Amino acid sequence: MDGRDWGTFLLPYEQAVEELKVKFKTMRAELKKREEYAPIEFVTGRVKKISSILEKSRRLNVPLDQVETGIEDIAGIRIMCQFVDDIRRVAEYIRGRKDLTVLIEKDYITNFKESGYRSFHMIIEYPVQTALGQKNVLAEIQIRTLAMNFWATIEHSLSYKFRESLPDDMRARLKKTAEAAFVLDNEMSAIRLQILEAQKAFEDDSNIVSRTLNIIHQLYFYHLVNEAIEAQKRFNDCWERHDMEGLKDLLDDVKALLNAARKGENPDEQL
Ligand SMILES: Nc1nc2c(ncn2[C@@H]2O[C@H](COP(=O)(O)OP(=O)(O)OP(=O)(O)O)[C@@H](O)[C@H]2O)c(=O)[nH]1
Ligand SMILES: Nc1ncnc2c1ncn2[C@@H]1O[C@H](COP(=O)(O)OP(=O)(O)OP(=O)(O)O)[C@@H](O)[C@H]1O
Numbered sequence: 671m672d673g674r675d676w677g678t679f680l681l682p683y684e685q686a687v688e689e690l691k692v693k694f695k696t697m698r699a700e701l702k703k704r705e706e707y708a709p710i711e712f713v714t715g716r717v718k719k720i721s722s723i724l725e726k727s728r729r730l731n732v733p734l735d736q737v738e739t740g741i742e743d744i745a746g747i748r749i750m751c752q753f754v755d756d757i758r759r760v761a762e763y764i765r766g767r768k769d770l771t772v773l774i775e776k777d778y779i780t781n782f783k784e785s786g787y788r789s790f791h792m793i794i795e796y797p798v799q800t801a802l803g804q805k806n807v808l809a810e811i812q813i814r815t816l817a818m819n820f821w822a823t824i825e826h827s828l829s830y831k832f833r834e835s836l837p838d839d840m841r842a843r844l845k846k847t848a849e850a851a852f853v854l855d856n857e858m859s860a861i862r863l864q865i866l867e868a869q870k871a872f873e874d875d876s877n878i879v880s881r882t883l884n885i886i887h888q889l890y891f892y893h894l895v896n897e898a899i900e901a902q903k904r905f906n907d908c909w910e911r912h913d914m915e916g917l918k919d920l921l922d923d924v925k926a927l928l929n930a931a932r933k934g935e936n937p938d939e940q941l
Contacts, residue, residue: 674734676720682798682805683745687715690747690770690796690809697763709756711816715747742774742793743810750819753862754779754855757790757813764792764811771795773808779818785829785841786848787822789814817851817858878917879909885924892931901927 691713698710718726723737723744732740751757757779765772776791790813798805814822825844829836882905889898901924908916 680717680720680744682800682807683717683809685798685800686745686796686807686809687717687747689798690745690811691715693769694747694749709751709753709759711750711752713747713749715745718744718746739808742808745796745807745809746812747809748812748814748819751813751815753859754815755859755862757815760813761790761792764794769796782848782852785825786845787825788818788848788852789822815855815858817854821848821851875914878914878921882917882921882924885921885928888928889924889931892928894927894931897924897927 694710694713698708698713701710702708718741723741724734726732726741727734727737730740737744749760751760761775764770772792772794774791774793776793779788779790782788792811792813794809794811795806796809798807825848829841829844882901886898886901886905889895889901901920904920905917907913908920
């Protein structure tokens with residue numbers, strides 16, 4: 671083993687993890703403000719323990735003087751999302767950043783691992799400004815859903831570190847639980863789509879209501895008083911019966927009335 675000062679060696683990795691955590695947490699807050707929905711649920715990070723670096727360098731045959739390039743996850747960030755679709759969005763945001771360079775992407779969601787493990791990984795190069803100047807460090811970003819994280823956390827503590835020594839029946843049961851997490855993610859995505867569709871339909875309906883009432887009001891300005899009164903009656907009737915189709919027909923009719931009234935007056939103002 672080389673006699674390096676591990677404390678000093680790990681300093682830029684610690685700085686990288688702290689900075690990246692702040693940046694992704696800020697990204698979450700910003701997206702929440704701008705779009706009212708943040709694809710990031712929460713962010714964690716860690717610097718690999720010295721014992722784990724030594725164990726991995728032995729397992730991967732990486733000489734200790736080459737761990738900086740041979741072990742990509744000494745600095746590690748994990749981003750948890752609610753839905754699978756959010757993972758693609760977060761990856762896209764990361765690709766667009768100017769303060770880091772994406773070197774490798776590993777899509778263990780499309781191609782999940784033999785164990786059942788699913789996550790999206792990005793290996794990045796991140797420049798850290800140290801007292802001695804700039805140092806580029808490698809870091810691993812794991813992006814996953816809450817269900818993927820739940821599974822990976824339990825599986826990690828049970829099997830990942832035991833590797834071959836885990837009993838076969840336990841391995842098989844863990845694989846089954848990975849399938850359950852996969853089904854859970856799909857179900858949640860389906861529910862989410864339904865909620866989004868319901869929200870859109872609700873917005874469309876409320877637009878029809880406001881546009882119809884607005885146009886009925888405008889009919890008075892063109893002295894179409896009887897037509898306006900008749901349209902308002904039809905509106906009240908449709909509203910009582912929750913008849914959105916009837917409201918759509920009414921909107922078409924009042925639009926036609928208003929267009930006819932405006933004809934000749936200002937052709938550009940046709941609805
Ligand atoms: N819980 C769990 N985590 C995994 C599994 N496979 C990969 N990971 C996580 O993903 C990281 C990177 O995995 P890989 O992309 O396979 O990286 P690698 O450097 O080729 O090899 P290893 O880290 O030794 O697996 C690991 O350090 C773990 O944190 C798995 O089967 N179960
Ligand atoms: N990119 C990451 N971001 C945040 N936490 C991580 C990341 N990678 C691993 N961890 C967590 O750090 C802890 C220590 O893991 P450790 O680095 O020893 O192993 P590992 O990365 O899972 O496996 P390996 O040694 O094969 O790379 C575990 O709780 C693990 O879940």
